[in-house]
Structures are given as structure tokens and as C-alpha cells.
Amino acid sequence: MGIRSKLALVLSLGIAAATAATAAAFVRLQTAALRESEAEKVQLLLETIRQAGTESSVSGDPLVLLDQLAFLRKTRPELHHVRVLWKGEWHDVGGSRPPDPPGGVALRALDVAAAAGHPGFQIEAALSSRVLEERMLRERAALVENATRSGAVVVLCGLLFSALLAGALTGRLRAIESAVGDIGAGKLGTAVDVGGSDEIARLARGVSEMSEKLKELDELKKTFVASVTHELRSPLGAIQAQVRQALAKDEGLNDRARQSLDRILLNAERLEHFVTSLLEMAKIERGKLDYQPKAADLGRVAEDVVLFFAPRAKEAGLELVFESNGALPPMRFDPDLVAQVATNLVSNAIKFTKGPGKIVVRVAPSGTGASCEVQDSGIGIPADSVARLFRPFERAPNAPRSTGTGLGLALAKSIVEMHGGSISARSELGQGSVFRFELPAAPPAPAA
Ligand SMILES: Nc1ncnc2c1ncn2[C@@H]1O[C@H](COP(=O)(O)OP(=O)(O)O)[C@@H](O)[C@H]1O
Ligand SMILES: [Mg+2]
Structure with a gap:
């Protein structure tokens, strides 16, 4: 995981944790406030009933009171039952008392007699604990939902902010990383400016x-x-x-x-x-090699190299054969430089093959251009050395000492790449090697 992702993750987790803690504290405080406000509502209801009772006892007419209480019982679900003691007799308001709901009731006896001078005048209200509790829970659930929604919005904004911040902080590191990569790839002199003074x-x-x-x-x-x-x-x-x-x-x-x-x-x-x-x-x-591409025939160049090496191969007890497989497209390359590549490959093949053996130089069309392959039945190359041999001064551990300098293949690679082509090798230890290079039909323009 990159620093950018780690930073964004840590920031996001921090913001999410802070938001969750704040939301929890908010819900706790609000719940306490809700309880208080519920208690006040009940108090107010009881006060209204008491007031009505006092007024009706003063006027000595319970009918208005009964009407008022019946209305309250209908409109306030928490009022489970109300009854009035009038002249020594209890009157149920709005029908007889239903059975108690689950959760029970809180009975409140409201003695309004003393204030009105009517001894024995009382009102008794039964409040449904379940309705009160359910209302409380409903309001609390709405509160939690609101807090969650707001928290989610804050966390989303936090995520966005974290990603942007992490991107801004690590963007400069990435610029340095890319410059170091360029330097490692050989682009010396690469400069990187990220601004600031940290x-x-x-x-x-x-x-x-x-x-x-x-x-x-x-x-x-x-x-x-x-x-x-x-x-x-x-x-x-x-x-x-x-x-x-x-x-x-x-x-x-x-x-x-x-x-x-x-x-x-x-x-x-x-x-x-x-x-x-x-x-x-x-x-x-230094880009100063004399490089002059012109119309040339790869088959001809390779065959000339084979003819040149024929006496030396014969002397070493090796059969050196030239094969041309198919007509080649018209091509442009520097024949002297390409001859140098072929010369190095064939001289290597002779050098690293003990007679009797066979060396085949094969030219064939390939892609838009052509390929030239030099196959030998020589000592071969250890698998882990093959790719390294195209670097300057690299020699395989099985190469006899004092047979060369290790520069030939590096030069060959540079020349082939200068033509926009590629060179590769495959080999089996003790069995032989195949070196192959490909040239495109049209080479890149010579460097100025
Ligand atoms: N045909 C081949 N068979 C086996 N090894 C080879 C062959 N061609 C090249 N090599 C290995 O690659 C090394 C580098 O080759 P080259 O760059 O031409 O340098 P040099 O020929 O001066 O040693 C050789 O030293 C040898 O170990
Ligand atoms: Mg060589």
C-alpha cells in the first residue's frame, strides 16, 4: 500500500472516529433534554386538567369539566383514563376505565378541592407508561437517525478531504520518485523541483x-x-x-x-x-558514431560476413552455412554497422564452438523488416547470464579466459537499437546458442 493510501486511510479513520464520538455525545445530551421535555409535557397536561378542575369547582358545574376532560382523553393518547370524584361519587370520563395497557399506568390524583373550597372534589388521571415510553423512543430514534445522517455527510466530506490532502502531500514525493527512476534509467542530469522549503x-x-x-x-x-x-x-x-x-x-x-x-x-x-x-x-x-542508413540488403551483408569467416570456420573444424528464407522487403540501414553486428555474432559463434560443429546464419523476413539469426552448436550460456551479456564488459562464466573483452554484444545492441531494431539470445548450456537481431524496414532518422 502506497504512502498516499495509508495517509488517506489514517486521516479518514481519524475523522470517522471523531465524528462517531461527537455524534454519540450529541445523542446522549439530546436524549437527556428529550426526557426533560417529555416530563414537562406531562406536567403541562396535568396542570391543564388541574386548572379545568379548579375552574369547574369554583363555578360548581362539573359538566364543562367532563366535556373538557373527554376531549383531552380523545386527543392525548397518553391519558389512559380520567375520573372525577364529585359529591362523593366517581364519574368515569369518556366511558369506563379500560384494562391497563402493557407497561402499566402512572396514577396521578389531582386534588383540586382545597383550592376551590369543595372538599371531596378530586380528579384522578391514569397515564399510560407504554405510550409515554414509546413516544420517547420514537423521538430518540428520529434523533439518532438525524445524527447518523449528518455524521455520514461529515465522514464523506472527510474522506474527500483526506484523499485530496494525501494526494497533495504525496504528489511531491511521487515527483521525486519519478526523477529517481529516470536517473536510475540513465537520464542523468534530471532535476526535480517540488517547491517549498521543508x-x-x-x-x-x-x-x-x-x-x-x-x-x-x-x-x-x-x-x-x-x-x-x-x-x-x-x-x-x-x-x-x-x-x-x-x-x-x-x-x-x-x-x-x-x-x-x-x-x-x-x-x-x-x-x-x-x-x-x-x-x-x-x-x-556521445552520439558521434558515423551512422548513414541507406538502401541495403540484409541477406547480402550477412552472406558477405559468412564468406569472410568461411576459412576460419573451416580451420576450426566447423561447418558454416548461410540460409535465406524468403524474399526480404526493401530496407534502409547502415550496412557497415550492421555488418559489424553480424561479424561479432559469427565470430562469437566460431569462438565458442569446438569443432566438429555447425553454425547457421539465417536471414528471413520479420514484421515490417527482416531478421538475422546466428545459430551454433557450441558451449552455450548459463540461463542466468543470457540477458546480462548485452551490457559492456559482461562475459559468461563458462567463456574461456582471454578470448575477448565483453564489448562486442554491447556494441551490437547499441547499433541494432540505433536502427530501431532489437537483439536477443536464447541458449542451452552445452547444446548451443541462437543470437537473433531484427531490423525494421525504415530506420529512425540519424541523430543530428
Ligand atoms: N555464441 C556464443 N556462445 C556462447 N557464449 C557466447 C556466444 N556469444 C557470446 N557469448 C558470451 O557472451 C560474452 C560476451 O560476448 P561479446 O560481447 O561478443 O564479448 P567477447 O566476444 O569479447 O567475449 C562472451 O564472453 C561469452 O561469454
Ligand atoms: Mg565477441
């Missing part, structure tokens, strides 16, 4: 500064690699030329010296290969 703003500034520093360091590394490799090339070229010249001389060299020179030449060539690869990686990183 801890989050300071974190954002720190991330921006770190990203800027990383960019500077990366530039420094690229410039360093580019200039070092560039500086290495000329003396290396001179060494190779000198050694070749010395070897070309027929006389004056004994076998030992010739062997030494051969070894020097071989090592110089390896070093030159490494330096050239490094230089090309640096050029790709």
Missing part, C-alpha cells in the same frame, strides 16, 4: 544536485575513455606497422625472433580490437 523540498534539491554531479562524472568518464583510446590507437598502429615490416623482411630473423614478433603482432591486434571497440562505444554514447 524536508521534502530539501530531499528534491539533494536528488537534483546528485543527478547533476552524476552527469558531470559520466561526461568525464566518456571524455576520458574517448581520449585515452584515441591516444592509444596511433602508437598501436605504429607498433603493428613496424612489426609487420620486420616480419616481411626475409633475412636477419631467426625462428625465435619471428615467433616473438608474431606474438607481439597478435597481442597488438587484440589490443587494437579492444581499443577500437571502446572507442566505438564511446562514440555511440
Whole structure:
């Protein structure tokens, strides 16, 4: 669960709890007030009866009183029964007394005689406890319903407010998270500005500064690699030329010296290969590789590479075959760069296959463009290494030492991706590997 959801949840729970507590306290207070008001209503009713009784005893005429009481009994359901003691005799008002309701009655004897000077004049009212209690419960239920409804509205508003607040607070964190993701994906120099001067703003500034520093360091590394490799090339070229010249001389060299020179030449060539690869990686990183797409034939490029490697494959006891499966669409790519990719794949296949074995280079239409596959029956690659091999300097643990630098596949990937294509590998340890790259028919425009 993200911080945003957690924050919104905690705020919402807090608001809901506070609302529930407030509503409960409100209902309790209101219930007490309701009880009081009910008691007052009963008091008022009794007072009205007493008043009527006093007036009629003064006038000495109970008929008006009986009428009034009959009316009250009809209109006030809590008045279960009323009777009047007049001249020593009880008169039921509005018919005889019905049986007591469930819950019983509260009997109130209202002695109005003393005030009026008519001894023996009394009124007795029986109030239905059930009606009183039910009315109280009804009013309380209405109160609870109102409080619940208002509480629900408050909680809904609270939820909305929590979501908005959590969104506003975590939006800045998300901006930093996305910037860190960009930096991790290689977009060095990415800056993030979240405003304000609190801890989050300071974190954002720190991330921006770190990203800027990383960019500077990366530039420094690229410039360093580019200039070092560039500086290495000329003396290396001179060494190779000198050694070749010395070897070309027929006389004056004994076998030992010739062997030494051969070894020097071989090592110089390896070093030159490494330096050239490094230089090309640096050029790709700096967007300075000479990239000139033109109308070209992938089948032709791949076949040329196969022809070039045929003698070396034969020497290693390997059968190297070229297959073209179907007509390819017209395509545009840089044939020199793509030849470099195919060269690396075929040279790897030869390098990592012990004779006797077979290497097939297969070209076929694929999607809008075409694919080129190099399949070998060599040593294979451990499953957990396959994806890593396209990174610079990565080599599989089963690769014989001193057979390479680990730059070839990284270069191949950069070149293929520069063309808008993709490269992948699948392999089975001890059985062989298939490296395959695909190019679209129309490549992206060269970077300016
Ligand atoms: N056809 C293959 N069979 C087995 N392993 C391979 C094959 N191609 C590449 N690899 C593995 O990938 C690694 C990287 O290849 P690459 O980038 O061309 O570098 P290099 O050839 O200089 O070692 C190799 O060292 C090897 O471990
Ligand atoms: Mg290689």
C-alpha cells in the first residue's frame, strides 16, 4: 500500500472516529433534554386538567369539566383514563376505565378541592407508561437517525478531504520518485523541483544536485575513455606497422625472433580490437558514431560476413552455412554497422564452438523488416547470464579466459537499437546458442 493510501486511510479513520464520538455525545445530551421535555409535557397536561378542575369547582358545574376532560382523553393518547370524584361519587370520563395497557399506568390524583373550597372534589388521571415510553423512543430514534445522517455527510466530506490532502502531500514525493527512476534509467542530469522549503523540498534539491554531479562524472568518464583510446590507437598502429615490416623482411630473423614478433603482432591486434571497440562505444554514447542508413540488403551483408569467416570456420573444424528464407522487403540501414553486428555474432559463434560443429546464419523476413539469426552448436550460456551479456564488459562464466573483452554484444545492441531494431539470445548450456537481431524496414532518422 502506497504512502498516499495509508495517509488517506489514517486521516479518514481519524475523522470517522471523531465524528462517531461527537455524534454519540450529541445523542446522549439530546436524549437527556428529550426526557426533560417529555416530563414537562406531562406536567403541562396535568396542570391543564388541574386548572379545568379548579375552574369547574369554583363555578360548581362539573359538566364543562367532563366535556373538557373527554376531549383531552380523545386527543392525548397518553391519558389512559380520567375520573372525577364529585359529591362523593366517581364519574368515569369518556366511558369506563379500560384494562391497563402493557407497561402499566402512572396514577396521578389531582386534588383540586382545597383550592376551590369543595372538599371531596378530586380528579384522578391514569397515564399510560407504554405510550409515554414509546413516544420517547420514537423521538430518540428520529434523533439518532438525524445524527447518523449528518455524521455520514461529515465522514464523506472527510474522506474527500483526506484523499485530496494525501494526494497533495504525496504528489511531491511521487515527483521525486519519478526523477529517481529516470536517473536510475540513465537520464542523468534530471532535476526535480517540488517547491517549498521543508524536508521534502530539501530531499528534491539533494536528488537534483546528485543527478547533476552524476552527469558531470559520466561526461568525464566518456571524455576520458574517448581520449585515452584515441591516444592509444596511433602508437598501436605504429607498433603493428613496424612489426609487420620486420616480419616481411626475409633475412636477419631467426625462428625465435619471428615467433616473438608474431606474438607481439597478435597481442597488438587484440589490443587494437579492444581499443577500437571502446572507442566505438564511446562514440555511440556521445552520439558521434558515423551512422548513414541507406538502401541495403540484409541477406547480402550477412552472406558477405559468412564468406569472410568461411576459412576460419573451416580451420576450426566447423561447418558454416548461410540460409535465406524468403524474399526480404526493401530496407534502409547502415550496412557497415550492421555488418559489424553480424561479424561479432559469427565470430562469437566460431569462438565458442569446438569443432566438429555447425553454425547457421539465417536471414528471413520479420514484421515490417527482416531478421538475422546466428545459430551454433557450441558451449552455450548459463540461463542466468543470457540477458546480462548485452551490457559492456559482461562475459559468461563458462567463456574461456582471454578470448575477448565483453564489448562486442554491447556494441551490437547499441547499433541494432540505433536502427530501431532489437537483439536477443536464447541458449542451452552445452547444446548451443541462437543470437537473433531484427531490423525494421525504415530506420529512425540519424541523430543530428
Ligand atoms: N555464441 C556464443 N556462445 C556462447 N557464449 C557466447 C556466444 N556469444 C557470446 N557469448 C558470451 O557472451 C560474452 C560476451 O560476448 P561479446 O560481447 O561478443 O564479448 P567477447 O566476444 O569479447 O567475449 C562472451 O564472453 C561469452 O561469454
Ligand atoms: Mg565477441
